[in-house]
Amino acid sequence: MNAVAPDVVFGPGTPEAARNIARRRRADRAFTGLVYAGVAIAVIPLVAIIYYVVRKGSGIMSVGFLTRDIPILSRSVGPGMGPAIIGTLVITGTATLMAVPLGILAAVYLNEYGKKNRLATVIRTMSDVMTGVPSIVMGLFIYTIWVLRYGLSGFAGALALACLMLPIVIRSTEEILRLVPAGLREASLALGASRARTIITVVLPAAISGIVSGSLLAVARAAGETAPLLFTIGAARNRNWHVFGGATTALSSQIFSNAQLPFAGAQDRAWGAALTLIVLVVVLTVLARVVTRRFSVPLR
Amino acid sequence: MIAPPSTTRPPETGAAATNGKGPLHGGSRLADQTFRWVCLASGCLVLVVLGLILFSTSQQAMPAFRAEGLSFITSKNWDPASGHFGALAFIYGTLLVSAIALIIAVPISIGLALFIAELAPPRLRVPVTYVIDLLAAIPSVVYGLWGILVFGRQIGRLYVDIGGWFHGIPILGTLTGDANNLGRTFMTAGIILAIMITPIVTSISREVFATVPRDQKEAAWGLGATRWEMIRGAVFPYSRTGLVGAVMLGLGRAMGETIAVALVIGSSATISAHLFGPGDAMASVIANQFGEATGTFRAALIGLGVVLFIMTVLVNLLARKITGRADRRLAGGKR
Numbered sequence: 001m002n003a004v005a006p007d008v009v010f011g012p013g014t015p016e017a018a019r020n021i022a023r024r025r026r027a028d029r030a031f032t033g034l035v036y037a038g039v040a041i042a043v044i045p046l047v048a049i050i051y052y053v054v055r056k057g058s059g060i061m062s063v064g065f066l067t068r069d070i071p072i073l074s075r076s077v078g079p080g081m082g083p084a085i086i087g088t089l090v091i092t093g094t095a096t097l098m099a100v101p102l103g104i105l106a107a108v109y110l111n112e113y114g115k116k117n118r119l120a121t122v123i124r125t126m127s128d129v130m131t132g133v134p135s136i137v138m139g140l141f142i143y144t145i146w147v148l149r150y151g152l153s154g155f156a157g158a159l160a161l162a163c164l165m166l167p168i169v170i171r172s173t174e175e176i177l178r179l180v181p182a183g184l185r186e187a188s189l190a191l192g193a194s195r196a197r198t199i200i201t202v203v204l205p206a207a208i209s210g211i212v213s214g215s216l217l218a219v220a221r222a223a224g225e226t227a228p229l230l231f232t233i234g235a236a237r238n239r240n241w242h243v244f245g246g247a248t249t250a251l252s253s254q255i256f257s258n259a260q261l262p263f264a265g266a267q268d269r270a271w272g273a274a275l276t277l278i279v280l281v282v283v284l285t286v287l288a289r290v291v292t293r294r295f296s297v298p299l300r
Numbered sequence: 301m302i303a304p305p306s307t308t309r310p311p312e313t314g315a316a317a318t319n320g321k322g323p324l325h326g327g328s329r330l331a332d333q334t335f336r337w338v339c340l341a342s343g344c345l346v347l348v349v350l351g352l353i354l355f356s357t358s359q360q361a362m363p364a365f366r367a368e369g370l371s372f373i374t375s376k377n378w379d380p381a382s383g384h385f386g387a388l389a390f391i392y393g394t395l396l397v398s399a400i401a402l403i404i405a406v407p408i409s410i411g412l413a414l415f416i417a418e419l420a421p422p423r424l425r426v427p428v429t430y431v432i433d434l435l436a437a438i439p440s441v442v443y444g445l446w447g448i449l450v451f452g453r454q455i456g457r458l459y460v461d462i463g464g465w466f467h468g469i470p471i472l473g474t475l476t477g478d479a480n481n482l483g484r485t486f487m488t489a490g491i492i493l494a495i496m497i498t499p500i501v502t503s504i505s506r507e508v509f510a511t512v513p514r515d516q517k518e519a520a521w522g523l524g525a526t527r528w529e530m531i532r533g534a535v536f537p538y539s540r541t542g543l544v545g546a547v548m549l550g551l552g553r554a555m556g557e558t559i560a561v562a563l564v565i566g567s568s569a570t571i572s573a574h575l576f577g578p579g580d581a582m583a584s585v586i587a588n589q590f591g592e593a594t595g596t597f598r599a600a601l602i603g604l605g606v607v608l609f610i611m612t613v614l615v616n617l618l619a620r621k622i623t624g625r626a627d628r629r630l631a632g633g634k635r
Binding site: 277 | 329331332334335336338339340341342343344345346347348349352353356357359360407408411412414415419428431432433434435437438439440441442443444445446448449450451489495498526527528529532549552555557558559562563576583586587590591601602605608609612613615616617619620
């Protein structure tokens with residue numbers, strides 16, 4: 001591969017050479033400037049969004065906002081997002097209980113049993129593809145397969161979120177399992193442990209921090225999702241701890257509906273809900289990083 | 301603490317797997333086999349779900365597909381009240397908005413990836429990575445909230461001004477015409493999507509840049525190249541395929557993104573070149589109209605979902621194929 005066009009064909013010290021070097025320096029500086037400008041442009045929206053969410057959200061934030069009911073009249077001013085917080089926790093929690101164990105088992109299949117065989121390759125590709133399936137399509141899917149038969153419920157929303165989380169958990173877990181040294185498995189197998197026992201007592205514990213942090217990132221992504229919930233959980237305002245118990249609500253759905261209302265009170269509640277949601281998501285993301293740093297077994 | 305991986309390991313399906321009756325053998329062979337099957341079943345779940353998505357949604361969309369036939373994707377007449385469901389305007393909107401997003405996001409993302417991989421002083425590298433992670437962590441609906449209540453209103457005035465400057469000029473006048481002062485436009489949706497896909501394009505580009513062999517870069521440095529010449533001559537040629545894959549993945553994300561777009565695009569079923577005017581995209585139509593839809597209308601919206609599903613799956617498969625090819629080439633190049 002030709003690295004640099006050899007355009008310097010004249011001796012050093014000549015005026016042409018000096019001009020040439022100056023031109024190349026200029027190009028280099030222009031490039032560096034552009035890259036720095038790009039970084040600055042990328043930082044602006046992040047700062048703007050966080051600034052507005054914190055400024056507008058903190059105005060309404062209080063213990064009452066986190067615990068009280070959502071006002072019946074959208075135009076009324078004042079707090080209340082309690083049911084939405086409960087809904088988000090219940091729905092995301094249920095989705096996690098479904099997606100994380102299944103995702104880990106699938107990853108175990110890919111890395112410990114299937115390896116490079118045809119089925120494993122297909123599953124690997126398809127779970128990559130599944131990460132790219134739009135979240136709204138997951139919502140429609142659960143609508144057609146579950147809601148049409150059994151009605152709206154937190155569980156239907158959890159199913160949709162679980163579909164979104166599954167491929168993320170699979171891929172992140174598989175990456176981590178791949179890092180577990182073969183020597184560990186061989187030592188366990190040589191002691192006479194079965195394949196299943198080796199995986200459960202040796203391989204998975206060695207990889208646990210990576211699995212936990214990958215799963216936390218998947219949970220963070222699911223907690224913020226709105227589109228899969230639109231057609232699955234309905235639009236209740238009451239507290240609903242019961243995951244199978246009919247319509248419920250969630251923080252993200254509340255932000256979506258309140259953002260479109262022309263009332264200042266509703267918009268304030270949307271900002272408050274956004275602040276709550278961002279704090280939740282950022283805590284999960286940071287937790288994932290901490291888990292990776294603190295508890296990772298040195299695998300290499 | 302942990303033994304280094306042995307270099308001469310036996311084939312894992314051989315001696316190790318047939319071992320099942322040792323003195324320390326825990327659990328029965330049945331349990332071992334059961335575990336294997338449970339894992340296999342979980343793996344196949346991915347295929348089952350993908351298959352079910354296609355089957356179940358297509359089945360529910362059938363009434364609309366049957367009523368409209370091919371004009372579902374070739375007609376732009378979307379009129380639920382009189383039972384016409386031509387989705388061309390939404391397909392156009394999705395593609396237009398994604399194109400705007402890519403045009404903005406790709407140069408910035410590649411710049412960010414180069415910054416992290418090649419340019420950044422060590423103390424800036426970690427903060428910039430955090431910024432990108434945070435951009436990825438912000439939920440779509442929060443982008444939408446910011447877009448509809450803050451950003452759209454701010455930039456809406458700018459649209460009107462720019463529309464005024466270019467009024468009457470042939471192409472620019474058309475592109476900037478019909479400016480919406482609330483900022484609910486193709487352009488706003490495109491800009492917000494650009495912010496949202498920047499993290500994924502950046503992180504894949506970073507991975508791609510990380511695979512450029514060190515000796516190629518050092519050879520360029522050794523020839524006296526400036527940093528830009530080194531990147532142009534050693535990094536870009538090596539990573540071109542991978543970057544195409546990154547862009548395709550960004551495209552897939554942009555096409556499927558729903559909530560932020562639904563809030564800022566303006567919900568108007570029109571095919572127009574007015575970037576500063578309202579429009580609509582496939583995902584946002586589903587989100588905004590599903591609530592009041594019944595019968596064939598609802599089937600048509602599910603049908604939109606089917607079309608969107610197929611489009612994003614194709615784009616993703618293509619992206620994986622491209623990056624897969626790049627991986628193989630890189631793996632081959634190392635030895």
